[in-house]
Amino acid sequence: MNSLNIVSWNVRGLGSGPKRLKVLSHLIDLKADIALLQETHLCNPSDRLMCCSQFPVMYSSSYNSKQRGVAVLFNKNITVTHNDTVTDPEGRFVIINICIQYKDYCIASIYGPNVDDSSFFHRFFTSLSVHSDSTIIIGGDVNLILDPELDRLNTAAHQRTWRSASILKQYMNDLGLCDAWRSCHPSTKGFTFFSPVHHSHSRLDYLLVSKSLFKEIKSSNIHPIIISDLAP
Structure with a gap:
């Protein structure tokens, strides 16, 4: 395996069979090795419906069939040794500690609140800090912007x-x-x-990775918005 293709995507609900098939098909088109999904709206045991021959391994955190839910899917071509999983009871994050080709990774899928709730990020990073010695990959819809000048195009009034x-x-x-x-x-x-x-464009979705990985990143792309109303 020369590289890993990681896709993060808020899918806005996977309750219907046809939409699940569309999402899985698009992940295959994007050649995803690891898929970090948000707003799955699946609850155990129905979240297993996302497992398929191409993505047979999944770790998830669920809330209910109408809200939240996150998941991490692994392509069948990736050999993973699983060490530990931390799931959020509110369905906003799942953190897994794994080994791929003798290297330890801490991988998380995260769905942030759509209100200014800093306590959530304290809770998430406290849970993640147990595995901070591993190479970290966090993907998700954090529902906020990091740079108001570059990450938002707003034709209405200025947002705080x-x-x-x-x-x-x-x-x-x-x-x-x-x-x-x-x-x-x-x-x-x-x-x-x-x-x-709000007549605004925003970049709400991120892949945050350990700086040690930066030199190994070949490309990072925002793909067209299809199926969901957020871009993978």
Whole structure:
């Protein structure tokens, strides 16, 4: 295995069979080795419905069939040794500690609150800190922007910056994490979500990785919005 292709995607619900098939098919089209999904809206044991021949291994955290839910799916081509899993009872994150080709990784799928709730990020990073010695990969919809100038295009009134953004950036600094897409596109405006209510484009979805991985990143892309209303 020369490289890993990691896809993070808020899928906005996987309750229907046809949509699950569309999402899985698109993950295959994107050649995902590891898929970090948010807002799965699946609850045990129905979350196993996402497992298929191409993605036979999944770790998830569920809430109910209408809200939240996150998952990490592994392609059948990836050999993974599982060490530990931390699941959030509110269905907002799942953290797994695994070994791929003799290297330890801490991989998390995260779905942040759509309100300014800094306590959530404290809770998440406290749970993650147990595995901070591993190479960290966090993917998800954090529901906030890190750079108001570059990560938002708003035609309405100016929106305030949440305190949660400062908390997240502090944890990134403490744990030595970089924003993979921004690191590859330092001055580009790219967006993963359009709000028709606020007439704004925002980049709410991120892949945050240990800075030690940066030199190994070949590319980082925001794909077109299809199936869900957020871009993978």
